[in-house]
Amino acid sequence: MEVVVNGEWIQLPENIVCVSDVLKHYDIQDKVVVVEVNGDILTRLEHQSTRISAKDRIEIVHFVGGG
Secondary structure (H helix, E strand, O other): OEEEEOOEEEEOOOOOOEHHHHHHHOOOOOOOEEEEEOOEEEOHHHOOOOEOOOOOEEEEEEOOOOO
16 A cells, blocks of 8 residues: 655555554664654554554654764
């Protein structure tokens, strides 16, 4: 399905059905992230229960240490 991730249209594999699957796809499931789907910020508990649909807008922010 096609969705917008961080402002870019991408084609996700068919086995991705929820936000936690998207995070696993990008290999950031274990990092501290903030996820927004269609303007709604999700709690970490909502990552597994929030289903992804075609044309959804997903914003993912993860934090990187450094100076």
